[in-house]
Amino acid sequence: MSKGKVWKYGDDVNTDVIFPGKYTYSVLDPEEMAKHALEDLDPAFALEVKPGDIVLAGKNFGCGSSREQAATCLKYAGVQAVVAKSFARIFFRNAINQGLPVVQCSEAVDNADAGEEISIDFSKGVVETSKGVFDFVPLPQSILRILDAGGLIPFTKKKMEKGKN
Amino acid sequence: MGQTFSEKVLSAKAGKWVRAGEIVTVSPDYILSHDNSAAIIKEFHKLAITTVRCTDKIVIVLDHVVPASTEKYAQNHKEIREFVREQNILHFFDVQHGICHQVFSENGFALPGKLILGADSHTTSYGAFGAFSVGIGRSEAASVWATDEIWLKVPETIRIEMSGKLPAMVFTKDVILKIIGEVGADRANYKAVEFAGPAVQGFSLASRLVMANMAAEMGAKNGYFFPDEKALAWLNGKARSEFDVMVSDPDAVYEAILSYDISSIEPQVACPHTVDNVCAVTEVEGTLFHQAIIGTCTNGRVEDLKVAAQILKGKKIQSGIRVLIIPASRREYLRALREGDLEILVDAGCLVLNPGCGPCLGAHQGVLAPGEVAVSTANRNFRGRMGSRDSAIYLASPATVAASALEGRIADPRNLV
Numbered sequence: 001m002s003k004g005k006v007w008k009y010g011d012d013v014n015t016d017v018i019f020p021g022k023y024t025y026s027v028l029d030p031e032e033m034a035k036h037a038l039e040d041l042d043p044a045f046a047l048e049v050k051p052g053d054i055v056l057a058g059k060n061f062g063c064g065s066s067r068e069q070a071a072t073c074l075k076y077a078g079v080q081a082v083v084a085k086s087f088a089r090i091f092f093r094n095a096i097n098q099g100l101p102v103v104q105c106s107e108a109v110d111n112a113d114a115g116e117e118i119s120i121d122f123s124k125g126v127v128e129t130s131k132g133v134f135d136f137v138p139l140p141q142s143i144l145r146i147l148d149a150g151g152l153i154p155f156t157k158k159k160m161e162k163g164k165n
Numbered sequence: 166m167g168q169t170f171s172e173k174v175l176s177a178k179a180g181k182w183v184r185a186g187e188i189v190t191v192s193p194d195y196i197l198s199h200d201n202s203a204a205i206i207k208e209f210h211k212l213a214i215t216t217v218r219c220t221d222k223i224v225i226v227l228d229h230v231v232p233a234s235t236e237k238y239a240q241n242h243k244e245i246r247e248f249v250r251e252q253n254i255l256h257f258f259d260v261q262h263g264i265c266h267q268v269f270s271e272n273g274f275a276l277p278g279k280l281i282l283g284a285d286s287h288t289t290s291y292g293a294f295g296a297f298s299v300g301i302g303r304s305e306a307a308s309v310w311a312t313d314e315i316w317l318k319v320p321e322t323i324r325i326e327m328s329g330k331l332p333a334m335v336f337t338k339d340v341i342l343k344i345i346g347e348v349g350a351d352r353a354n355y356k357a358v359e360f361a362g363p364a365v366q367g368f369s370l371a372s373r374l375v376m377a378n379m380a381a382e383m384g385a386k387n388g389y390f391f392p393d394e395k396a397l398a399w400l401n402g403k404a405r406s407e408f409d410v411m412v413s414d415p416d417a418v419y420e421a422i423l424s425y426d427i428s429s430i431e432p433q434v435a436c437p438h439t440v441d442n443v444c445a446v447t448e449v450e451g452t453l454f455h456q457a458i459i460g461t462c463t464n465g466r467v468e469d470l471k472v473a474a475q476i477l478k479g480k481k482i483q484s485g486i487r488v489l490i491i492p493a494s495r496r497e498y499l500r501a502l503r504e505g506d507l508e509i510l511v512d513a514g515c516l517v518l519n520p521g522c523g524p525c526l527g528a529h530q531g532v533l534a535p536g537e538v539a540v541s542t543a544n545r546n547f548r549g550r551m552g553s554r555d556s557a558i559y560l561a562s563p564a565t566v567a568a569s570a571l572e573g574r575i576a577d578p579r580n581l582v
Contacts, residue, residue: 089386156312162210
């Protein structure tokens with residue numbers, strides 16, 4: 001995986017600050033969603049984020065609503081992966097289902113600063129920061145297959161096509 | 166070794182004995198969605214298939230922005246109605262019915278032992294009736310419409326034992342806020358929460374819904390109450406189908422057992438901007454606010470409106486503030502109307518909105534300007550949720566919100582007794 005610049009946030013980053021509720025039924029295009037990513041947490045993010053950047057956060061990232069746009073807006077903003085101490089359950093599923101890799105690795109979060117470049121090796125299960133190399137438990141194969149397909153919809157589509165043949 | 170409720174339901178659905186930590190592929194009994202059905206339909210079409218599976222399992226309730234406030238929302242609703250017709254979806258509730266969680270419950274879909282999926286985080290609500298109900302995302306909802314199956318991890322369970330009796334002007338809303346404040350917003354992440362103990366039998370079904378609904382705010386995958394005689398009596402005549410009461414074995418293994426004596430709980434307030442930022446009402450008494458809200462899927466039932474009406478009867482709300490009343494459903498609205506509660510509330514100066522989510526998620530009907538403060542009976546107070554990112558939300562029980570509406574400042578409802 002190529003290196004990505006770090007955007008670092010705290011604990012309990014919720015879905016309302018990732019993608020405000022007022023846009024949930026009016027902003028429908030993923031590229032447009034990306035323009036509002038993290039709007040109520042860090043208005044600079046959507047303006048300055050570059051493809052391949054990495055979001056680092058504390059515990060319970062993505063808590064709150066089931067709105068999948070919280071994952072979609074980050075993916076279309078170009079975010080390569082979200083590394084957090086832990087993820088809220090529905091966000092975790094939504095991210096996988098949108099093809100946005102999620103990495104649970106507390107040590108990496110504690111040992112990387114905003115603005116530095118870090119890299120993630122998903123197959124080996126390591127995050128490399130300026131302060132060291134930190135292991136994480138790779139996602140199970142069944143989930144990696146969904147990520148590899150680009151998300152749940154392309155994954156299900158492929159599965160159903162296979163079923164027909 | 167015995168099983169928890171969640172392990173039992175998922176074992177029954179998976180057709181094999183499972184325990185916490187295992188991953189199962191299961192077929193749900195019902196799948197709920199709301200205004201987000203328009204987005205789910207878009208994902209469904211990407212699958213390049215023409216028809217949904219199990220049209221009798223899909224339940225769609227329009228509630229988030231009802232009636233439509235802009236052309237875009239109107240277009241969403243239109244696309245959903247067209248899809249419902251084309252696909253012959255049996256259970257569709259248009260804009261006049263109310264909030265999905267109340268409509269789903271009162272129409273007898275939320276039943277003991279059922280596996281219910283909902284494209285909404287507060288789908289945990291149906292645990293009030295002994296169902297296993299979990300929130301999912303849009304892609305998953307579309308995928309379930311197409312395949313009639315989903316993978317789920319069997320959750321560990323936290324059991325919350327409640328004893329004692331609620332003091333005057335203290336409600337299950339205060340109990341759940343107290344618990345969330347103590348354990349934190351992620352304590353139950355990926356886990357089931359089982360509400361139990363001798364205090365539960367004293368709780369009405371509406372009060373149980375409050376707790377199961379807000380289990381989501383401690384991160385829970387699902388909430389659960391054992392469906393006792395009171396629950397079964399409530400379901401009598403409403404249940405849509407046969408059901409099996411499922412209950413945790415006495416020797417089930419829990420991740421933790423937490424005990425609360427509810428007799429000593431004071432009215433609680435969740436302060437901005439997280440639901441676990443909780444204190445006793447006495448610590449924030451006197452805080453000025455601009456708008457009060459009594460309603461939502463958490464506290465918009467007749468029981469809640471009645472508490473507010475009793476407090477506001479023959480009185481006027483403080484001048485200079487707005488008080489919005491949002492019944493959870495048309496049925497609850499009609500009952501509160503017939504029983505005189507709405508008349509009292511309107512007479513006191515409150516504004517009654519149509520049943521729906523209203524301003525709870527900041528989409529319409531009473532959003533907040535920068536610098537404004539709301540006191541609400543809703544379940545979430547995240548920054549910017551109800552409008553401006555520079556507004557603030559306090560969460561409390563209907564009694565605390567009504568008492569505060571009289572004063573124009575956050576007030577302790579016990580002072581009215």
